[in-house]
Amino acid sequence: MSLLEVKDLSIHFGGVKAVQNVSFTIDAGIVYSVIGPNGAGKTTLFNLITGVYKPTSGEIRLDGESIGGKSPDELARRGVARTFQNLQICMNMSAIENVMVGAHLRLDRNLIKAALRLPGLTRRDAELRGEAAELMRFVGLDKYINARADSMPYGALKRLEIARALAMKPRLIFLDEPAAGLNPKETIEVDELIRKVADSGITVVLVEHDMKMVMNLSDRILVLDYGKKLAEGSGEEVRKNPDVIAAYLGAHA
Amino acid sequence: MQKRAYYGLYIVIAILAVLPMVLPNSFYLDLAIRMAINAVIVLGLNLLIGFAGQISLGHAGFLGIGAYASAVLPTHFGWHPLLAMVAGAVATGLLAALVARPIFKLKGNYLAMATLGLGIILNIALRNEATWTGGPDGMPVPAFGLFGFELSNDKQWYWVVAILLTVSVWASLNLIDSPFGRALRALHGSEVASRVVGVDVVRYKVAIFVLSAVFASLMGSVTAHYVGFVTPNLADFFHSIELVTMVVIGGMASVYGSLVGAVLLTALPQALATFEGWETVVFGAILMICMIFLPKGLVPTLAAKFDKGDQA
Numbered sequence: 001m002s003l004l005e006v007k008d009l010s011i012h013f014g015g016v017k018a019v020q021n022v023s024f025t026i027d028a029g030i031v032y033s034v035i036g037p038n039g040a041g042k043t044t045l046f047n048l049i050t051g052v053y054k055p056t057s058g059e060i061r062l063d064g065e066s067i068g069g070k071s072p073d074e075l076a077r078r079g080v081a082r083t084f085q086n087l088q089i090c091m092n093m094s095a096i097e098n099v100m101v102g103a104h105l106r107l108d109r110n111l112i113k114a115a116l117r118l119p120g121l122t123r124r125d126a127e128l129r130g131e132a133a134e135l136m137r138f139v140g141l142d143k144y145i146n147a148r149a150d151s152m153p154y155g156a157l158k159r160l161e162i163a164r165a166l167a168m169k170p171r172l173i174f175l176d177e178p179a180a181g182l183n184p185k186e187t188i189e190v191d192e193l194i195r196k197v198a199d200s201g202i203t204v205v206l207v208e209h210d211m212k213m214v215m216n217l218s219d220r221i222l223v224l225d226y227g228k229k230l231a232e233g234s235g236e237e238v239r240k241n242p243d244v245i246a247a248y249l250g251a252h253a
Numbered sequence: 254m255q256k257r258a259y260y261g262l263y264i265v266i267a268i269l270a271v272l273p274m275v276l277p278n279s280f281y282l283d284l285a286i287r288m289a290i291n292a293v294i295v296l297g298l299n300l301l302i303g304f305a306g307q308i309s310l311g312h313a314g315f316l317g318i319g320a321y322a323s324a325v326l327p328t329h330f331g332w333h334p335l336l337a338m339v340a341g342a343v344a345t346g347l348l349a350a351l352v353a354r355p356i357f358k359l360k361g362n363y364l365a366m367a368t369l370g371l372g373i374i375l376n377i378a379l380r381n382e383a384t385w386t387g388g389p390d391g392m393p394v395p396a397f398g399l400f401g402f403e404l405s406n407d408k409q410w411y412w413v414v415a416i417l418l419t420v421s422v423w424a425s426l427n428l429i430d431s432p433f434g435r436a437l438r439a440l441h442g443s444e445v446a447s448r449v450v451g452v453d454v455v456r457y458k459v460a461i462f463v464l465s466a467v468f469a470s471l472m473g474s475v476t477a478h479y480v481g482f483v484t485p486n487l488a489d490f491f492h493s494i495e496l497v498t499m500v501v502i503g504g505m506a507s508v509y510g511s512l513v514g515a516v517l518l519t520a521l522p523q524a525l526a527t528f529e530g531w532e533t534v535v536f537g538a539i540l541m542i543c544m545i546f547l548p549k550g551l552v553p554t555l556a557a558k559f560d561k562g563d564q565a
Binding site (some may be wrong): 164 | 431539
């Protein structure tokens, strides 16, 4: 059975139909990319599946369970992680604390125990600090382990978001333009990082404009245009699809 | 990094231990006690404002509930002062929890307005229920005693509030550096990011609002017993603003900033008394200058000057 199943999903903002009757399924363990011109509804689709928006109609199933309209924290409990196109880093915290927040649901969050600094809680926190440092190394942020988030460059913050998402130990991770604004060298590094994440058994859903990266990484690709599904298939199939070529190049098929 | 934050606690303990020996007379002892009481309230309020990024312009109302619980319940119903204090705190906690859910659906200016309104309503209630509260004139508060021992002189009160302050600083530091505290700071940094990692943001906002309200209520009770008299001014809008100002001047999201803010703003009106009718003007000017040159508050600005590394 597929891990994620989206059926006839739509959302309307007033008269704007940002996503219209989109259906697709994602099998566990693959890299699935969503591409399309600007304004095609890619990020909106992510926001729908990760609970930031509630769908107007349609169905989303994770492992067969309907998750449409569930809040982001309920989805987090079910192993859904994501990063953001426009960075959402907590600048009021250190880099490693940003990663540690990712492990929120795996920790004892009791207020009284925290205020009394009970040994069990601090021990677990110290362990977590080690785990978070390990994750920062995994995403290539070795030299920022003791840094403040607000002192880090843009490219590093992009990876910090990935590290935070990984700290959730997710089954499914949504990456919203992880290479946007990065230079070619950084893009190749992120490309390799996503490969490592996928190899670790996490299902990756990717929105990205860098076509080389998308073609290189994806097992399957969904093409959106004006909120509608234009095509779906392997890289090769999508590349040859006349509708996709028309949407991207503006040619008349 | 986190270890260093606790060094400040030793300094606080050292200052509190030495202070009574160097204070020249009872006027300064009284001032120190009021500083410490304010510091505890401001610590709680800073958790809400500085760390969680929410606002309350009605915290004096909660302080008023505590103060009047300690005045009314023992006087009219013969309750034990400790029981009255706990009852006040529980009532405050329940009220805060009840109003917090709808209030925290609001953001920014609306949240400020809602908490402002709540504070004003509480203040009006205290003013108008003259049969119980003595109305605008206030009422006396019986002395606080426990196990046959009565807190009667300022020296004793000093040690009580010094211990309360030390415990509050310690608990605040603990809380900030815990899963709970990180979630709180994260929802301030990015609400959507914290929701996506599983933080139930409304629950956390409500929890910290209730906690800071209970802090205020308990210290309201302490104030009432210490001063021996309560008036509705304790719970009025200006007092709420004064508390918020202490947070902002001392430094948002800074435990030691809370202490500095409380100490300075409690002392300043006394120090400015020589200006007679102009003291409020001078007071206002000092606050404005602080905000223009130290927009992050005293402690964080100074800390950043000396240290470009981790934040305490």
